[in-house]
Amino acid sequence: MSRLWIKILTPTTINSIVVGFLFIAPVYSGYPDSSTWIVLENKNSENPVFLVKNALEEVSQDKTEPPTPPENLSQFLQIKVHTGSELVPFDLPSIIGNYRMMNRDLEFRPTFPMERGLTYRATFHQYKFRKFLKIPTDEKMSAIVSGDFTIPRENRIPSTLxxxxxxxxxxxxxxxxxxxxxxxxxxxxxxxxxxxxxxxxxxxxxxxxxxxxxxxxxxxxxxxxxxxxxxxxxxxxxxxxxxxxxxxxxxxxxxxxxxxxxxxxxxxxxxxxxxxxxxxxSSDFTSPDPAKWLVTPPRQESRDPLRVVFEEPLDHALINRLISVATHTGEGVEGSLSIHAGETLLKFLPETHWKKGSYKLIIDKDLEDLAGNSVGRPFEVDIFNQVEKQVELKFMEIPFDIR
Amino acid sequence: MKTPKGLIRNYLMKSHYKTFTISVLIMAISGLSLQGAHHLRNSLNEGTPDIQSTGPIAFGPEGILFIADPKGATIFAVDTKDQTASSGNQSPINIENIGMKTAAVLGTSKDRILIQDLAVNPISGNAYLSVSRGRGPEGKAVILKVGPKGKLSIMDTKSINFSKISLPNAPDPNAKGRRGRSPRQQSITDMAYLDGNLIVAGLSNEEFASTLRSIPFPFKTADKGSSIEIYHGAHGNFETRSPVRTFVPFDIKGKSHIMAAYTCTPLVKIPVEQLKPGKHVKGITVAELGNRNNPLDMIAYKKSDRNWLLMANTARGIMKITTDELSSAPGITDRVSGKKGVSYETIEDWKGIKQLDALGSSLALVLQETDSGSQHLVSLPLP
CATH class of the missing domain: 2.60.40.1220 (Immunoglobulin-like)
Known part of the structure; x- marks a missing residue:
């Protein structure tokens, strides 16, 4: 547990935070012996915890048991985000989380982890808290105990490209x-x-x-x-x-x-x-035509790639998703695709050696060229000059043999 | 003061659903018990929904909120239990800097959240925001509730009543033997409950496919609804598959329609009875919008005994569209004939509207973004 810093607010510092605080209660400075302070535990974890230490401490001197704290503890402790870079609205809400008393400490667990590079200001209204619980207050007591907690940014340099x-x-x-x-x-x-x-x-x-x-x-x-x-x-x-x-x-x-x-x-x-x-x-209004593709099968027992040359560049993402290789009985051949030559060349590298036999390239007819013309349907269909192919099946197949 | 009858009519004109039965509404308004009328809520089971990301949201009947999760390719229906009818006139909701305040509640800064959608619960008048805390791949899904006095609270999704349906993603024939998850993702661009079905419009991040899905609700695992291909014919000459960007259920002479705006901008009407699998559904163009009018969001409402559509788009201002001619408009099929379609006016004062929903019978709740990037939640009188 580490005590980050404690601050007994002076009227000047309060003014600089939120004007409204001035109206809560008289503010006293010069009470350096306060035994209540705020710490932040597990700050870099998924479960940070703010603790107002000894929120009820002084009670122990004259009572054996502290008074029962109120259910709505959020009115006494607020944690707010300070970005520091822009004017914060007066009515900026506190961050959400769960409050509870842990012995004499008031605990707040934010629902979400804290963010690097942001400052969180915790404000405990100790005067109000004690008044509410009818705990004796010291005339010199500060109305507010507050602390700023910053999760430092990691020292990183831009690297994404x-x-x-x-x-x-x-x-x-x-x-x-x-x-x-x-x-x-x-x-x-x-x-x-x-x-x-x-x-x-x-x-x-x-x-x-x-x-x-x-x-x-x-x-x-x-x-x-x-x-x-x-x-x-x-x-x-x-x-x-x-x-x-x-x-x-x-x-x-x-x-x-x-x-x-x-x-x-x-x-x-x-x-x-x-x-x-x-x-x-110039514009492209026609569908890709797999009948015009050049399929070059590798030799049996090799692990050479199957090469397929398209008649025009096709959509990179869709080649990856919509073209596959299977045996003639339809059993999928496992392997990896790579796309080359401005998306006009497909290489399929099998995981194991090619066996002699008949295979097929399976093409989903949603495969598109660069202008959105799919194998099954041009991007735009001219209704008076129908060029749309009658497509019954969702897939096309190109057979090839490995010898 | 509005009569219950007037309220009912206005509620029926609301943007996101229309099948709220009159009996339920009367009970809600008069504060009577809703026992026995909760057949949709009763279809939900207690648990904690695993919402991975937040997309569009829409209210159905009985305070049920539909939440689209594009990353999880799932739609959730959750019981908000937000069933207390607003009494009298709807209180306006106005929250300056809603982006900054939402971020503050979530313990972060406004540049690390995204407000994805806005929906008003027509029963309570409370607004709900679909928010992502974090803009990267680990962004957490949050539904924020906004009360009439501007109180922000997070909808607790632990142990709530919900149901869900996963959307069939396009099959990936290469999934086997290839490492990693497919980068294909179906964005859900809009959804609305209509007559026992949730209608969902989507847009793929790969193929330019247009699918509108009609999913029966209460959800049944075995019935993920049918995917309907929607086409657009430009002046009877060229026809394309055209993704629907935003839509709203709308009654035309007693027949259910959806009024839809394509990503390529035309506003069309589609009879709901046509939304059947295998059917070649082509929207009937009723208005053509010019450049920079990419549609964003749309509501229907009634004012001065006339029905209107209000559409936010990427251009400045918002479009108020008359609907009087919708039943008779044959559709713009021929440019040569000079038909202009239904008339609309652009309301220039409404600037930077990203999202909108009806708030009671006389207000629109909008998410407005200024040039500086600040976002505000503003109630505006319906024009």
């Missing part, structure tokens, strides 16, 4: 649907769209190119953010596109810029920002 942005290709279709931004460590959610900019060939920002949704499309690890282009700007004949046009224009250069001040989950900025320049090619 943008580890990749997909598509990795440097040529994007005019109707590109989304980017995936990968980070090397978990990030902070909230206000992400202010950290992502699309600059045109002249280096000027493209206004409102993305679908900004409050939920933010992170993965469960908060390490990958999906950024959709505003579909109203991409879909033909919609008002936003008619008013402002496509965010990207074929034949021009654009740059996706990630601000370095984006905070990671440790509240530290990125080690550095990120720029992804790319050129824009």
């Amino acid at each position: 943008v580890s990749a942005i997909f598509p990795t290709s440097d040529a994007m279709p005019e109707n590109l649907l989304k980017f995936y931004i990968h980070f090397s460590a978990p990030m902070n959610r909230g206000n992400v769209y202010s950290k992502i900019h699309l600059l045109n060939q002249e280096g000027k920002p493209v206004l409102y190119p993305f679908l900004e949704i409050g939920e933010e499309l992170w993965d469960p690890f908060v390490k990958r953010l999906t950024v959709f282009f505003d579909p109203g700007r991409i879909k033909r004949e919609l008002q936003p596109r008619l008013e402002f046009g496509l965010p990207l224009q074929a034949g021009k250069q654009f740059t996706l810029v990630i601000d370095p001040d984006w905070l990671d989950a440790q509240n530290l900025p990125l080690k550095e920002g990120f720029k992804k320049p790319f050129k824009v090619i």
Whole structure:
């Protein structure tokens, strides 16, 4: 147990905290012998505890048992967050937690762990507490015992980076649907769209190119953010596109810029920002066609990868999730996928050696290209000029043999 | 003073559910016992829900709060036991710096929390905020209750009555033999209770799929509801699968509809009877919104004997949409004919509205964000 610091408040210090305290009770300074103080135990753990030591101490001199404390102890001890960086409202609530008397100490256990870098001010209204319990009070007693407790920040330097942005290709279709931004460590959610900019060939920002949704499309690890282009700007004949046009224009250069001040989950900025320049090619309105893929099977008894070359770049996340390898009887082959060459080459490395026989590549028809055209359905279907394939099955299969 | 009849009508127009039976409402308003009318609450069992993350929240009947947990791919129904009817006119709720104060209650700073959604319990008039304490992957799910006098308290989820249903995530054929969890996550963008079903709109962080799920409530493990693909046809020419961003149940000439706004901005009506699996459901466009009007949240309400929709969006101001022509509007299918759809006005004074819900019959409770990033909870008279 360590006593962090005790302070007997003077009127001046009280003024500097919250004006309202002045009206609670007369405040006396110069009572240096107070035997009541506040400590914080287990401060770095999941279960910190504030203790007002000897909240009832002096009673023991003339009574064998201390008086029964009131049920609502929160009126006598409050713990408030002080960020120190901004004006704190007068009516800032106390943090929540559980109060109880532990012998002569008043104990407060916050419901949530304390945060690094923040200061917590504990204020015990000892004059009010004693009055309430009808304990004799000393004229010179301070109305309030208070302590500030800071959990120091860990000394860390920014290290999180943008580890990749997909598509990795440097040529994007005019109707590109989304980017995936990968980070090397978990990030902070909230206000992400202010950290992502699309600059045109002249280096000027493209206004409102993305679908900004409050939920933010992170993965469960908060390490990958999906950024959709505003579909109203991409879909033909919609008002936003008619008013402002496509965010990207074929034949021009654009740059996706990630601000370095984006905070990671440790509240530290990125080690550095990120720029992804790319050129824009014409729109893509057609579905990927697995019949055009080039499948190169490895030799039997080897552990060489199966190679599949797509006829166009496909969506990185969906390749990972929606393409798998199975034997001709449908039994899954275990292994790992890797994606190369601007998402046009898939390598499948089996966990064990290939056995001679017939296999198949299974493709979920939700697999999309960069413009959101899926194997089963283009992003936009022209109703008067139906190009949608009649899709009955959810999966397509490409057979291949290992010899 | 409002008559019970007027109140009932207004309650029925509330944003997040409409099946509150008149009998229950009358009892709630008059303070009579609700014994015997709790068939939905009775479906919940005592326990501690393992809510991993907080997304949208919505009230059903009987003070039941639906909580979406995108990380856990689960929806919880919890009994708030918040059943004391507000008497007389609804008291406004106004809390300056709600972000900072919520953070203070949770022992942290406002830059380390996220307020995800806002819902008002139509019985009590208390507001509930869905909050994440922490913005990283370890963020803790918290439901904060806000009383009319601005008192903030945390809904204790230990030993409460609840039920849950897990949402089927897209199957991962490669899960076997691959390490780690799939990075795919279904964001739940809105939900509402309607006639014994919880309707849930979602958006994937991978494929541009559009699924609206209709889940029977009380939840049954065996019936996770049907996933309905929703399409949008732009002027009869181009058709896309279009995720629904926000929606509100709405009665059009006695027929249940949902009024939905797509992520690509058009406002559509969809008859609820069409929300069936395997059906090619295409919303009927009733209004087209311009650029920067990405929808955020929507409520329906009644004022001066007319029904209105109020929609918050990313542009400045809020949109007040007339509904008189909804029943007759054939839908905007042809740009050449020059149809403009239902009319709306933009109320410029309502700035930075991120979330909204009806608070009683004459107020909207909004979560407002200023340019400096401060968030306030404000009650505004319905326009």
